[in-house]
Amino acid sequence: MGNRPVSGGILALALLCGASPGFGQDPLPSWRDGAAKAAIVGFVQRVTDPNGPDFVPERERVATFDNDGTLWCEQPVYTQAVFALDRARAMAAEDPALKERPAFAAILTNDLAAMAKFTETELGELVAATHSGMSPESFVGLSRSWLRTAEHPRFRRPYTDLVYQPQIELLTYLRASGFKTFIVTGGGVDFVRGFAQECYGIPPEQVVGSSTKTRFESSEDRGQLLKLPAINSVDDGPGKPMNIDLHIGRRPILAFGNSDGDLAMLEYTYAGKGPRLMLIVHHDDADREYAYDRKSRVGRLDKALDAASRRGWAVVSMKDDWAAIFPEKPTGR
Amino acid sequence: MGNRPVSGGILALALLCGASPGFGQDPLPSWRDGAAKAAIVGFVQRVTDPNGPDFVPERERVATFDNDGTLWCEQPVYTQAVFALDRARAMAAEDPALKERPAFAAILTNDLAAMAKFTETELGELVAATHSGMSPESFVGLSRSWLRTAEHPRFRRPYTDLVYQPQIELLTYLRASGFKTFIVTGGGVDFVRGFAQECYGIPPEQVVGSSTKTRFESSEDRGQLLKLPAINSVDDGPGKPMNIDLHIGRRPILAFGNSDGDLAMLEYTYAGKGPRLMLIVHHDDADREYAYDRKSRVGRLDKALDAASRRGWAVVSMKDDWAAIFPEKPTGR
Secondary structure: OOOOOOHHHHHHHHHHOOOOOOOOOOOOOOEOOOHHHHHHHHHHHHHHOOOOOOOOOHHHOEEEEOOEOOOEOOOOOOHHHHHHHHHHHHHHHHOHHHHHOHHHHHHHOOOHHHHHOOOHHHHHHHHHHHOOOOOHHHHHHHHHHHHHHOOOOOOOOOHHHOEOHHHHHHHHHHHHOOOEEEEEEEEEHHHHHHHHHHHHOOOHHHEEEEEEEEEEEEEOOEEEEEEEEEEEEOOOOOHHHHHHHHHOOOOOOEEEEOOHHHHHHHHHHHOOOOOOEEEEEEOEOOOOOOEOOOOOOOOOOOHHHHHHHHHOOEEEEHHHHEOOOOOOOOOOO | OOOOOOHHHHHHHHHHOOOOOOOOOOOOOOEOOOHHHHHHHHHHHHHHOOOOOOOOOHHHOEEEEOOEOOOEOOOOOOHHHHHHHHHHHHHHHHOHHHHHOHHHHHHHOOOHHHHHOOOHHHHHHHHHHHOOOOOHHHHHHHHHHHHHHOOOOOOOOOHHHOEOHHHHHHHHHHHHOOOEEEEEEEEEHHHHHHHHHHHHOOOHHHEEEEEEEEEEEEEOOEEEEEEEEEEEEOOOOOHHHHHHHHHHOOOOOEEEEOOHHHHHHHHHHHOOOOOOEEEEEEOEOOOOOOEOOOOOOOOOOOHHHHHHHHHOOEEEEHHHHEOOOOOOOOOOO
16 A cells, blocks of 8 residues: 555554564663663563563553653743743734734833743733634644744753653653553644654644644635634643543553642552552753753642652653763654 | 564565565455545555555544444444433432432433423533543443443444444555554443454554543542543534644544544544545445434434535445445454
8 A cells, every 4th residue: 555654553563473673672771770770661661561460452552751840841931922922022023013012012111020020911912822722733833833933942952852862762661561551741742643644653643732822714615724812621630630531531550740739640640550650850950951840830749749659650760860861863844 | 482463563564574474465354436436445545655646644544433324333323322321321320319300210211202301401411421430441331331331223233233344445545555444433432442443453542532521530549540420622613623733743644534524523634734535434325234414313414414515525335335334243342
């Protein structure tokens, strides 16, 4: 038929055809030996051993990953917030009336003090204004164009280069072990879908996220959707398990997060029957990335760190457990 | 690793390893030769020909199917409504106070005249009462148990035997041709997920449907969801393209429905760029199944039939185009 499978398919294929997928070698070369790596490899071996007591059928091997701070860098601010600011500037350039609105005025004059004091209402208005008034396809086009040119202020690389190499290896290892990998992000679902296939090998329907409402319009038997300036779902905190149920329809057996916004997802995973693995990235590497946890404004990790300590969930030290942070070569674009 | 891929993977594998998937033979043996079958086979050949002008990359080969009346029998009433009635009777047996509520009273006395006059509010209350107050997992367990024992009043077979054999073949053919197949149903998403894998080979995350709200509850770091007696989303009419965007994240290139509730999905598919195929099951076979269209209370097909006529969408005659209706052997259970 001339078709080729997506990358997950190629790995599964290699396994089934008897070709070596390289697992005689280390499947996680950017993970240093230690408790976290041992927990991951041991868990995968247990749930995939058809003769063992912890075997999990392939259709139940669901792994969910937060995105910001778990799969890519979220400091000094969420990438999507940078996108929203740039988009607000571009919109104001086309429509000067927007400069009268306080949120836009602060952005245009780069008034960091005013921006730091944005209320939730102002932030919501900003997201609504910059993420609506177009079709979902147009929005994805815009966000992808932006990702192709924007650059991280410290690392001077495209944001899509700042995905975590150890996590790319983990996603690949899980898929080759019969898992389906999902992103469950507080970010906008269409924003993250714009790069998830290229950067993580995760197709759009396996990305769950926050969303705006849409309106359906039809004319001459042709239908279109319009993104509205109103929130449909905030995929953070309790919203994560709720959306996991709505979109994925079964409870993860592995969940990976990095902040209190992921706690509910970790608790939901932990409460399932049978073998479970809960993991948290601990950002403790100011040299190679950032160091932050209990007091951070972005990606606060406080209650979830206590829960991990109480329950023996794996806390992954970026400094100690990861031999590399970012890929040497770009993954997407 | 001792894992085996799901059935779609096996077919893709057979293709790629050069084994014959049987397509030297007819991939759609239960479809009679005619315009509908020719439209399907021609479309699949065009979008999978890498050297042709209509080639569509695998990741964009999204096919969406309505369920009731498109993949299985929806007459004389939706299967899920029969489930709700049986469940209401079981609930009233446990809680006699429910008998005081008019909707329950009508059901318990089998008052068909009163049931036929149920208002939308009463129907909504009934669905809410019978589909809430438990975890999503418990609900799926209940609905699966019911499907194992319930029987269709005319065909005297389990409802899961009343899937359409030609559509099973079509789903298999599409997946073997690099499509991802999705269900987009007005039915409850968890109800349909309870049998979609076994009957259609479609995993839970590829089932989009109507849903109730849920509440997240956590205790001792363990999280659970509770289904609430409130509607989250009605996946019918304009709700279908809205949920396709939310769950699938790209526009289908093939959509298959059977009623006006599918019109918006068909219009949304039709409006995309590049090759598209829109199909409608026309129930015109009273002998082997049912005959109904413009005046039917269940599965009304009126405006969508006009649109199909105007735009050349394929209208599939159950009587003429399908050599078989139901599988000889059960597909699920």
